[in-house]
Amino acid sequence: MSAKPKAQLASEKGLFERVYQLVRRVPGGHVVTYGQIAAALGDIRLARLVGWAMHVCPDDVPWHRVVNARGGLSTRPLQGELYVQRMLLEDEGVQFDQQGCIDLTTYGWNELQKI
DNA sequence: CGAATGACCAAGC
DNA sequence: GGCTTGGCCATTC
Numbered sequence: 001m002s003a004k005p006k007a008q009l010a011s012e013k014g015l016f017e018r019v020y021q022l023v024r025r026v027p028g029g030h031v032v033t034y035g036q037i038a039a040a041l042g043d044i045r046l047a048r049l050v051g052w053a054m055h056v057c058p059d060d061v062p063w064h065r066v067v068n069a070r071g072g073l074s075t076r077p078l079q080g081e082l083y084v085q086r087m088l089l090e091d092e093g094v095q096f097d098q099q100g101c102i103d104l105t106t107y108g109w110n111e112l113q114k115i
Numbered sequence: 116c117g118a119a120t121g122a123c124c125a126a127g128c
Numbered sequence: 129g130g131c132t133t134g135g136c137c138a139t140t141c
Contacts, residue, residue: 015137015138015139016138016139033123033124034122034123034124035123035124038123038124038137043136043137044123044124044136045123045124045135045136045137046123046136046137046138047123047124047136047137048120048121048122048123048124048135048136048137048138049121049123049136049137049138049139050122050123051121051122051123052120052121052122052123052138052139053121053122053138053139054121054122055121055122056139057122063122066122068122068123068124069123069124069125073122074122074123075122117141118140118141119139119140119141120138120139120140120141121137121138121139123135123136124134124135124136125133125134125135126132126133126134127131127132127133127134128130128131128132128133
């Protein structure tokens, strides 16, 4: 009960939902950056909003396919969530380098389209 | 309405 | 090469 996460409120709004839809369109084995999503929404400056949107991402959003501009997993250093994200990506075919970063040149999804 | 927040990005030192 | 600052926008209280 109770305690609906703010995500619930935010997701019912507008912009956030758009972010989620973009993330949902990311096929397995590919990743997108926050800035890329923001750019798809129409403004790179929305990058921070994307970050916040991910913070409240619903369970039906493959948030693990969203990485920062450096190809690294951003997600807050919470208990193992970082590990989960990496595991999910590796399971989809995304490989990490020695630094734990993703090669956006190879896995970057450049066909992200606007909504 | 104003202040605070946010998992960003880019530039500077 | 890593840390700090500023900026931008939307959402929340």
